[in-house]
Amino acid sequence: MIEIKNISKSFGDRLVVDDVSFQFEQGKTNLIIGESGSGKTTIMKLMVGLHEIDAGEVLYDGLNFPTLAVKEKQEVRKKIGMLFQGGALFDSQTLEENVRFPLDMFTNMSPEEKMERVDFCLEKVQLEGKNKLYPGELSGGMKKRAALARAIANSPQYLFCDEPNSGLDPKTSIVIDNLIQSLTKEFNITTIVITHDMNSVVEIGEKVLYIYKGKPWWSGNGKDILKTTNPELLDFVFASGFMKEVFNAVNQK
Amino acid sequence: MNLFFHLGRYFILIKRVFSKPEKMSVYGKQIIHEIDNIGISSLPIIAIISFFMGGVITIQSAFGFTSPLVPLYAVGFTVRESMLLEFCPTIVCLILAGKMGSNIASEIGSMRITEQIDALEIMGINSAGYLILPKILAGVVILPFLIAISMFLGIFGGYVMGIATHACSSYEYIFGIQAFFEPWKLYYSFTKVITFAFLITSISAYFGYYTHGGALEVGKSSTSAVVYSSILILIFNFLLTQLFLT
Numbered sequence: 193m194i195e196i197k198n199i200s201k202s203f204g205d206r207l208v209v210d211d212v213s214f215q216f217e218q219g220k221t222n223l224i225i226g227e228s229g230s231g232k233t234t235i236m237k238l239m240v241g242l243h244e245i246d247a248g249e250v251l252y253d254g255l256n257f258p259t260l261a262v263k264e265k266q267e268v269r270k271k272i273g274m275l276f277q278g279g280a281l282f283d284s285q286t287l288e289e290n291v292r293f294p295l296d297m298f299t300n301m302s303p304e305e306k307m308e309r310v311d312f313c314l315e316k317v318q319l320e321g322k323n324k325l326y327p328g329e330l331s332g333g334m335k336k337r338a339a340l341a342r343a344i345a346n347s348p349q350y351l352f353c354d355e356p357n358s359g360l361d362p363k364t365s366i367v368i369d370n371l372i373q374s375l376t377k378e379f380n381i382t383t384i385v386i387t388h389d390m391n392s393v394v395e396i397g398e399k400v401l402y403i404y405k406g407k408p409w410w411s412g413n414g415k416d417i418l419k420t421t422n423p424e425l426l427d428f429v430f431a432s433g434f435m436k437e438v439f440n441a442v443n444q445k
Numbered sequence: 446m447n448l449f450f451h452l453g454r455y456f457i458l459i460k461r462v463f464s465k466p467e468k469m470s471v472y473g474k475q476i477i478h479e480i481d482n483i484g485i486s487s488l489p490i491i492a493i494i495s496f497f498m499g500g501v502i503t504i505q506s507a508f509g510f511t512s513p514l515v516p517l518y519a520v521g522f523t524v525r526e527s528m529l530l531e532f533c534p535t536i537v538c539l540i541l542a543g544k545m546g547s548n549i550a551s552e553i554g555s556m557r558i559t560e561q562i563d564a565l566e567i568m569g570i571n572s573a574g575y576l577i578l579p580k581i582l583a584g585v586v587i588l589p590f591l592i593a594i595s596m597f598l599g600i601f602g603g604y605v606m607g608i609a610t611h612a613c614s615s616y617e618y619i620f621g622i623q624a625f626f627e628p629w630k631l632y633y634s635f636t637k638v639i640t641f642a643f644l645i646t647s648i649s650a651y652f653g654y655y656t657h658g659g660a661l662e663v664g665k666s667s668t669s670a671v672v673y674s675s676i677l678i679l680i681f682n683f684l685l686t687q688l689f690l691t
Contacts, residue, residue, distance in 0.1 A: 270568070281561075283555075296471050
């Protein structure tokens with residue numbers, strides 16, 4: 193489990209994250225949602241230590257991450273898998289080398305065991321047989337799936353996904369969402385997904401935190417969000433006419 | 446203030462670069478890769494430049510030595526001294542600062558803006574060490590070899606051009622390149638090369654590592670890497686020359 197307690201962050205005199213607290217539960221798909229620029233990616237970067245925290249605590253199973261020494265932080269990070277918005281695959285390495293990379297760095301597996309693990313991860317994300325392709329040869333959806341395979345290669349306890357659906361068509365988005373959810377359940381991972389895709393919220397959001405202007409504004413279940421009376425969240429959820437129609441249709445039934 | 450900011454950040458980065466590697470075998474493979482990437486790939490350009498510069502120095506020397514009081518073996522002597530003391534260790538390193546420096550800064554800069562460096566950090570890897578240490582070690586190891594080849598080809602180029610243009614005879618040239626040879630000058634030259642190799646790789650990596658923004662900033666980082674590496678090569682060339690030759 194990961195818990196954030198009263199975390200805040202400013203860039204210059206601009207307060208980006210304002211006193212946010214939340215518990216991200218193990219074995220569940222935890223979502224942080226909000227409009228663009230609301231501070232959700234900053235919260236995630238504060239949690240993994242890519243930004244320094246101004247105030248508050250980030251507890252990984254009780255360990256306050258920001259106060260740990262460099263070596264201790266590295267030990268915690270070895271348990272983290274992360275899917276970046278753009279994939280962040282290493283351009284100079286093949287898909288196989290990308291997925292094998294954390295195993296090369298942190299395990300003493302034999303080459304055969306590593307290959308077995310790589311094949312297992314690629315199969316999980318439906319990229320079996322694509323081992324020798326370079327990231328430049330992959331489509332957007334394949335890159336995200338490959339990044340997901342690399343993220344789970346070293347059996348992480350915590351999985352962070354930064355806008356996994358951005359730039360993908362609805363069908364591929366559903367594939368990625370389902371993958372994230374099934375991996376979370378299968379390996380009992382604490383998964384945190386940053387998104388503003390309402391389809392993802394409803395489909396996989398087991399625990400949702402809505403961030404508005406850097407502040408925690410609403411939390412609940414992905415299904416509950418459609419029943420909200422919170423005006424800012426209503427604005428966000430029903431920003432598109434399509435969602436309103438879906439909502440009305442559901443209510444009429 | 447800006448200078449002190451960059452100096453401080455540079456030394457903090459260097460400290461991170463030289464911290465204990467996570468896994469030596471992975472770093473070893475990276476060093477071999479970098480030796481090929483930044484070293485061996487520079488060989489053709491170095492060979493061409495050195496060969497022709499040796500030839501040009503030979504012709505210019507022969508053209509300048511019109512007095513009968515100056516023996517023709519002075520041509521070979523001049524080529525050797527120019528190549529060993531200045532052209533190969535300094536001018537070739539300046540050329541390499543352009544080639545290697547922009548290569549290193551743009552590679553690391555692109556990794557920064559595409560979040561590949563963040564991905565390394567999240568995995569618990571010291572990204573500075575993993576990306577920069579192999580480049581520095583590869584540069585420090587391979588550049589002396591490249592410069593030795595450059596010295597040989599420069600002197601050989603002078604010989605070929607000297608004979609071809611009748612600037613001097615084979616005997617005079619060979620006598621000239623052996624005359625008054627002081628081996629400690631090689632020590633001076635290679636000390637310069639190792640220093641310049643460290644400067645080129647570490648400064649270029651520094652500018653690449655702290656790139657922020659997009660493609661435009663990667664270009665700016667590459668330019669800064671080449672400019673600052675070149676300036677520092679010239680400053681250290683002066684300091685080392687003062688230290689060794691006075």
